Amino acid sequence: MHETPIDQLIACPKCDALHQARHLGENERAACARCGTLLITPRARSFLHVIALSFTAMILMIAAIFFPFLKISAQGFSHASSVFEVAMAFSDGLLAPLSLVVLMLIVGLPVVRFGALIYTLWPLANARPAWPHARRVFRLAEELEPWAMAEIFIIGTAVALVKIGGLASVSLGPAFWAFCALIIVNALKNAFLSQWTIWDAIGQK
Amino acid sequence: MGRNRAEVTIQTARDAGLVGCTRCGKVWPQQTHECGRCGATLKRVDNAGLQAVWAWWLAGLIFYIPANLYPMLRTSTLAGSQQNTIIGGVVELVTHHSYFVAAVVFVASVVIPVSKFIAIAYLALAVGNERRAGSHRHLHLFEVVEFIGRWSMVDVFVVAILSALVQLGAVVSIHPGPAAAAFALSVALTMLSAQSFDPRLIWRGPARTTGS
Structure with a gap:
């Protein structure tokens, strides 16, 4: 494999096996020969x-933040709560930093990721050279991926609903459905993401 | 060497005297420090990174102790107030016959964190000792740990939702307890521990004369 020029090689990030990269057709995929x-x-x-899915997700996120999320009522009392209030549940006393963390995990980081992807891919999709700092921005989007936890938040909601179930009646607000749609859009977007192809496109000046 | 037919032909970047970028896969000469394509720092495959794995691991374990000892939720009703730890919450769900939710909470906040501690420790201890035949299984284990670790955060979100929503004055109100913060920290620290483990170590195999 020494004869192959170095810029045509790809090393598997999981096991370091060397492969020769080549241009793939529309429905081809390349997997590591070892792992x-x-x-x-x-x-x-x-x-x-x-790009389209990131924009959709951004709009859904705005809806998810501002519309009512859940509403609870029992024995004449009722209380509605937005996603923002959920994050602020920890805001009094010693747990205040946790509020900020929760807000970042479910709203902040997903939005930063969508924005970073749009910034990186917009010029590339229009066949223009990448915008300045595109490398750093796309790397940030990649590094944030495990920390954007919108989908875990929805599972948490489901568990909380069952826990309250016996206690009071709960009605789901529009923000809940916006959040569900957001997760589907996000999963679709991840399926369309090909890191090697994007890095290749950013690298071509 | 010829025991494993599939492994014989595989040449790694390290064997070839090169270094591969773990972020984008681009290959560079061994002395390069930064990937010229994506800007990530290039790391050689060696045991030095394991120190970071152990440091995050230990910090995560330390925070997991108060997460279990302190109350996660404080529920006040007309009848009085009650504090629940993680295990206490599961037990209460079982007594209310919500077996499915009890199982979800138990798996997310006890089974996953504990098996994650064990799995990371096992992977880190096995570096250099594993035979190449076992590597596939080790990589699968690593991928499961990496994928599933973040799902433990579900319990923190449940506490947040319950405390924000269940605020019905005197009838019933729920407040978060200190264990929520300890648990969130523990999950984040173990995620960092898993991320600092270099899966290429799994494949390093027996010591070789080339590329060292």
């Missing part, structure tokens, strides 16, 4: 898909 990790997954017009 099976997917290395290159291009799709037709995937940049545009990711």
Whole structure:
């Protein structure tokens, strides 16, 4: 493999096995020969898909923040709560920093990720050279991925609903459905993301 | 060497005297420090990174102790107030016959964190000792740990939702307890521990004369 020029090589990030990278067709994918990790997954017009889905997710997130999320009522008392109030549940006393963390995990980091992806891919989708700092911005989007926990938040909601179930009656607000849609859009977007292809496109000046 | 037919032909970047970027996969000569394509720091495959794994691991374990000892939720009703730890909450769900939710909470806040501590420790201790044949299983274990770790955060969100929503004056109100913060920290620290483990170590195999 020494004869291959170094810029055509790809090393599996999971096991370090060397492969020769080549241009793949629309429905081809490349996986590591040793450990099976997917290395290159291009799709037709995937940049545009990711941009469109990121915009959709941003709009859904705005709806999810401002519309009522859940409403509870029991014995004549009732209380409605937005996603913002959920994050602020820890805001009094010693637990205040946790409020900020929760807000970042369910709203802040997902929004930063969507914004970073749009910033990186917008010029690339229009066949223009990448905008300044695109490398740093896309790397940030990649590093944030495990910390954006919108989908875990929805599972948490489901568990909380069952816990309250016997105690009081709960009605779901529009923000709840916006959040559910957001998770589906986010999963679709991740399926269209091919890191190697994007890095390749950023690298071509 | 010829025991494993599939492994024989595999050449790693390290074998070839090169270093691969763990972020984008680009290959560079061994002395390069920063990936010229994505800007990530290039790390050589060696045991030095394990120190960070152990440091995060230990910090996560320390915070997991108060997370279990202190109350997660404080519920006040007309009848009085009650404090629940993680285990206490599960027990209460079981007594209310909500077996499914009890199982979800138990798996997310006890089974996953505990098995994560064990799995990371096992992977870190096994570096250099594993035979190449076992590597596939080790990588699977690592991928499961990496994927599932963040789901433990579910319990923190449940506490947040309950405390924000259940505020019905004198009838019933729920407030978060200090264990919520300790638990969130413990989950975050173990996620960092898993992220600092270099999966390429799993494949390093027996000592070789080339590329060292």
